[in-house]
Amino acid sequence: MTERISNRRPETGAFFRRDLNSHPPAYAPIYKTSVLRSPRRALLSLDGTLSEITGPVFGHNILGELDNDLIHNFAKPGESAIGPRIIVYGKVLDERGKGVPGALLEFWQANAGGRYRHKKEGYIAPLDPNFGGCGRTITDEDGAYSLRTIQPGPYPWPNGPNDWRPAHIHFSIFGHGFAQRLITQMYFEGDPMIWQCPIVRTIPDRAAIERLVAALDMEATIPMDARAYKFDIVLRGRRSSLFENRLEGN
Ligand SMILES: [Fe+2]
Secondary structure, eight states: OHHHHHHSOOOOSOBOOOOGGGSOOSOOTTSTHHHHHSOSSOOOOOOOOHHHHOOOOOOGGGOOTTTTBTTTTTSOTTOOOOSOEEEEEEEEEOTTSOBOTTOEEEEEOOOTTSOOSOTTOOOOSOOOTTOOOEEEEEOOTTSEEEEEEEOOOOEEESSSTTEEEOSEEEEEEEOSSGGGOEEEEEEETTOGGGGGOTTGGGOSOHHHHHTTEEEEOGGGOBTTTBEEEEOOEEOOOBOOHHHHHHHHHO
16 A cells, blocks of 8 residues: 555646635734745746655655654663543645545644743743653555644733633644645644644634634544543645646647
């Protein structure tokens, strides 16, 4: 199965334009660092070049056995990370609802106390010696993925006088072209901190926020082990040759 995925020729062709209405504006003063880093001039839209509509192809052979298991991938033998054990699973889809096979997902997160393993981290919560906080996986033929981890804690950050991030997992996704690259965050169903967060509040559309919230899925839970959260991720889709051919044929 692995070889079939890595040998598959990815689709090529132009992508749909991004729907900017469901993305946060680049300039959002409640999220302080956006003020300096946002462009001052209107954006220009250019056609995608070959280096944007194509991208690297990842085979499953680059993965280590524990790469998608954050409970164990940094832990000493026989030990495991501290925190509520969870499974996160879902599909990577394109805008036509088609699964994206062979997509590389990288994820990183704070530990159960809300602390990152990073030299610039300033939060007083302790490090967990058995938790590194990052991992990766590749989607299967249907675009499905899963990972095991511990539920991260919320943490404070220097934005306003008392701003906190809700519990979240960061995701970076490589699809089949650099124009599909997506970096996003996943939140947890029922977390009241989501609606307090200045970063979340830069997203103009409530439905777009809800697409970032993973649903608790008791059906996929492993009894006496881990609860499960379902999180589907939508990348930019190709303007498919099917639609274009139909137009040309008319
Ligand atoms: Fe974070």
